[in-house]
Amino acid sequence: EAGVAQSPRYKIIEKRQSVAFWCNPISGHATLYWYQQILGQGPKLLIQFQNNGVVDDSQLPKDRFSAERLKGVDSTLKIQPAKLEDSAVYLCASSSGPANTQYFGPGTRLTVL
Amino acid sequence: SQQGEEDPQALSIQEGENATMNCSYKTSINNLQWYRQNSGRGLVHLILIRSNEREKHSGRLRVTLDTSKKSSSLLITASRAADTASYFCATALSTINTGTASKLTFGTGTRLQVTL
Numbered sequence: 001e002a003g004v005a006q007s008p009r010y011k012i013i014e015k016r017q018s019v020a021f022w023c024n025p026i027s028g029h030a031t032l033y034w035y036q037q038i039l040g041q042g043p044k045l046l047i048q049f050q051n052n053g054v055v056d057d058s059q060l061p062k063d064r065f066s067a068e069r070l071k072g073v074d075s076t077l078k079i080q081p082a083k084l085e086d087s088a089v090y091l092c093a094s095s096s097g098p099a100n101t102q103y104f105g106p107g108t109r110l111t112v113l
Numbered sequence: 114s115q116q117g118e119e120d121p122q123a124l125s126i127q128e129g130e131n132a133t134m135n136c137s138y139k140t141s142i143n144n145l146q147w148y149r150q151n152s153g154r155g156l157v158h159l160i161l162i163r164s165n166e167r168e169k170h171s172g173r174l175r176v177t178l179d180t181s182k183k184s185s186s187l188l189i190t191a192s193r194a195a196d197t198a199s200y201f202c203a204t205a206l207s208t209i210n211t212g213t214a215s216k217l218t219f220g221t222g223t224r225l226q227v228t229l
Contacts (some may be wrong), residue, residue: 004155033217040221041221041222042117042201042203042219042220042221042222043156043201043217043219044219045216045217045218048216056216091155091156093156101146101158101161102158102217103158104148104155104156104157104158105155106155107155
């Protein structure tokens with residue numbers, strides 16, 4: 001069974017630029033999550049999708065972050081414009097249901113200069 | 114804010130020894146999960162313990178949960194160099210909308226170093 005795929009693996013941008021991350025969850029997983037992990041900290045949930053609907057985006061900085069999962073499969077997370085404090089690893093995870101084990105992708109390491 | 118706090122922040126042991134990590138949390142939970150993260154890699158789910166369980170085993174892993182003290186411990190027996198990683202506890206809270214536990218709140222992690 002293929003795992004959660006993410007791209008790119010690394011991204012370096014300058015502040016005020018835009019960036020987008022892509023995630024392909026495990027086939028058949030209805031629930032998809034985006035986490036932000038700042039160096040030295042645990043992951044923090046940004047947004048949770050159930051199929052193509054948003055379940056929880058309470059910790060998503062909506063003035064600059066957006067995410068979508070239009071067809072209930074792949075998802076993109078966008079930052080526009082980026083700030084220095086957005087430097088982090090962005091992790092995507094999926095599960096077969098909201099109460100089930102989450103499987104994480106390798107993450108995208110973002111560096112904002 | 115972080116729900117869980119792991120203790121110790123860092124732990125260094127020799128191969129073959131046991132490693133114990135503790136996690137404390139603040140609010141009522143549906144379940145508590147432990148994850149491992151190797152350097153440069155994603156998180157790997159290790160074990161889940163539900164709020165009505167007190168102890169659970171998986172291979173060399175033993176997890177305990179004390180809901181009265183809002184704490185959990187992860188024991189790794191007979192550690193190996195490959196166990197070197199950061200270990201996170203994550204608590205699952207009940208969500209209002211769905212009524213099922215889904216949102217995971219991670220702690221700050223314990224960095225485990227196993228030396229030969």
